[in-house]
Amino acid sequence: MDLKGPMSDLKYLGRKNTLFKYCYLALHDHFKSEQDFNTWYERIESDEKKNIFLKVASYYLALVKNGDWHVSIPNAQPIVEYFTNTFKYVAIFSLIESLSNLHHIDFYQYLERKETQATFPISRDELKRKYGLYKQDYGALRRCIGFFRNLTNERQHDLVSKLEVKNTEASIESFAKYLYTLRSRFVHEAELIHQVSNHPWIGHEGKNLIVCILSIADAMQFFEEGLLAWGNKNET
Secondary structure (H helix, E strand, O other), rough: OOOOHHHHHHHOOOHHHHHHHHHHHHHHHHOOOHHHHHHHHOOOHHHHHHHHHHHHHHHHHHHHOOOOOOOOOOOOOOOOOOHHHHHHHHHHHHHHHHHHOOOOOHHHHHHHHHHHHHOOOHHHHHHHHHHHHHHHHOOOOHHHHHHOOOOOOOHHHHHHEEEEEOOOOOOOOHHHHHHHHHHHHHHHHHOOOOEEEOOOOEEEOOOEEEEOOOOOOHHHHHEEEEEEEEHHHHHO
């Protein structure tokens, strides 16, 4: 497993004695005891992967599972449901992306590298084709799809059943694409995420009717299962 960059110094592994108890608090629902959790953790294939796990699981505890976004506004509740759910949702997707061992390069770097075999000047049609290949190889959406594919087929089916989009095939790919679109709209357009809440949501995407029954609790459960599946996966 080739893991490079800022994670390669194993700084979180060096803080295992502190972080491990937070990781257990984050995922204790899936284990009979802390000893069982430790046994599972020790089976993770490499120190590099253990390092990433300690970071992601402890961050998840603080940012999502035991964390809420608080506001200090006159005559407002300190925790506004759609505010805190939005930030939890975006944090979950950031943590999912951080688990991938796909190293990001920008599109220009992608075109310049020898393996891409781009010939300059490049035509508009060829540029469009190369960009499609670039997104498949390095896009954040691919990371999210890969994460959810680590779930069992039964749990993937359960996840996909939480969303119905008219005229769209129900699949883990289309589901991940829709979820990632919600994340991007907040990051780039400051659109709050009402679709993933504690209540069923019905709306439209263009002319297509959408019914979303994915709650933030569901998103957390699927993330926890996906994180454990990632830890079980042998990359070598």
